[in-house]
Amino acid sequence: MTDIASPAPKRERSSLLTNPRTRSLLIQGVLFVAVAVALWFFISNGRANLAARNIATGFGFLEQSSGFDISQSLIRYDDTATYGRVFFVGLLNTLLVSGIGIVFATIIGFAVGIARLSKNWLLSKLAEVYVEVIRNLPLLFQILFWYLGVLAAMPAARQSLSLFGLAYVNNRGVVLARPIFGEGSDIVGLALLAGIILAAAMRWWAHRRQMQTGQPFPVIKTALALIFGLPLLAFAATGAPISIEWPELRGFNFSGGIRVLPEFVALLIALSTYTASFIAEIVRAGIMAVSRGQTEAAESLGLRPGPILRLVVVPQALRVIIPPLTSQYLNLTKNSSLGVAIGYPDFFAVFAGTTLNQTGQAIEIIAMTMAVYLTISLITSALMNIYNRRMALVER
């Protein structure tokens, strides 16, 4: 309020209210106070009403034990854990499905988007059909289709489909063989890390050499050799410390191995394919925004179609692609809450659903839920903005 009340400089002749600077300060001040008052009103009114109706308030519930189980949890969890832990279990489940979903959606989306521009008639028509069909069906329908139509139709546990014994598919999900890390496996891990670092260094060196001398270097082959070769050598040298736990059928279902819930698989497939259909269109638009002359110029330099796409077209297209791509990533993350329809224990289901119902503290839980989705979205878009700035046109 001090800003508003402070007297204007003396040389100012006009009234305070007609001075544009003070007037804008005044309007902003009033708006700020109005917003603060409204917030205070809603909070105090809410508290009074909750107290009058004898509804519990506060965040103490986060320390109470939950008493219910969750089918998928990345951190240790059982029904004696607290609601606070439920919060993190749900959050991690949401991040897991949306993180992997974003990767898959991007890969499928780029592939389909580029395929749609292909000169191969069959390929481009297939890509078009994919986009038009997937994009125009409701997401919830697709989730239910994958869950009830495809995965539930898989055979029962005792007649599981086997994929070379490495993985089994049944109506309870997918069971994968689990690697067991024995003594000495950390050396293999270190070798992998070293391979990745060396590959990155080699790429940087090769790029610099090519810039200076024009000599190309087989970057991809060398990188693959480093990343896979080094750990394999270490694996052999330390006496094969990593073994594999094979899934075994016992009782109702498989024991051993890694179980992937059908809810997770269905949600992941639906989210990735659905978002990919939008990404494909964004990619197509991005590539078409790069003028034809660029490709022709590259062709006239004798570049082959692969390098033209990789070195000339895509880098320029990315400038058009990234901003709408960010929106799709945000959509995918928020759409993951539709998993509630098939019982996937994501954040929305276990926290804004079960926890809310068991504790009845709607206001606190809804506020926390909003804060979580807002934070995830803001972090995603901040990261994409950083990437966008790096890819943006550098004017010289």
Add this chain to the structure above:
Amino acid sequence: MTRMWKVAIAAAALTFPALPASAAGTLDQVKSKGFIQCGVSQGIIGYSAPNDKGEWSGFDVDYCRALAAAIFNDPNKVKFTPLSTKDRFTALQSGEVDILSRNTTWTLDRDTKLGLNFVGTTYYDGQGFMVKKSMKINSALELSGASVCTQTGTTTELNLADYFRNNKMKYEVVAFATVDETIKAYESGRCDVLTTDASQLYSTRLKLASPDDHVILPEIISKEPLGPVVRHGDDQWFDIAKWTFFAMLDAEELGVSSKNVEEMKKSTNPEIRRLLGVEGSLGEGLGLTNDWIVRIVSKVGNYGEVFDRNLGAGSKLKIDRGYNRLWTKGGIQYAPPVR
């Protein structure tokens, strides 16, 4: 400057908002809008389910109809809101429904922390398990390692965790938001076991493609006293809700049914005369008319009639009354006297 002062004063005035006076009595609200908004399930045969014409019927539905009969002398002055287990309490707390009659278990936690009051136990139930016959399982203790389908936000979900932990058995829970999703997952083979209140298992079994392929295991693992719920803080509405239920029990106990209620008015038995408002002015104490029980019994029926019609011998479910028999007949349904 004067204009600025006005703004400042207006802003200051805003900081002292009057808190809304606590809501007017639910009875008055209901009377002025002309119907009761009743929260029911999304479709549990026997308790609350719509027929092909969209008319709701069932045990829980009839309770709301009895309430409407007591207030309006018309059992159809009710509008039904189907609610999932997850949304039911929020709907009641926020005033979206006037009463929740949706096979809801009475627990201490819900009674105290959610700002609710439980009216009574209209149905004594317990949690059970249903499995496919082909699995050849005879006891819930053989369920170790099973995946179990249930509904989220229920006491069922909590009892399940207790039961398996207590018996040191492993299991996997798959929790869905609605009854239909749960049943679909069980039918598709996603789960070995479907668990919910035993009475609901009977009604769910009727919805399955071939009901005879499924068995309900003998174990009952919990106490599930089901009953209607009202908001905390409106004692008059709470009293009406309680006594509507008691009146139906007392009517059954005294042999007053929808068929004989008019003759019974001529009875010389003072208990029946009080019940039917021939003597005394007990209904007025509730804010209703003295013939309120006559209205309930003639329009909806007594407790026994409602039970038989929806759940018992007169229904598809054919559930044995068990604990829900009157105390005079070996059950535990007992109502305070109307006097």
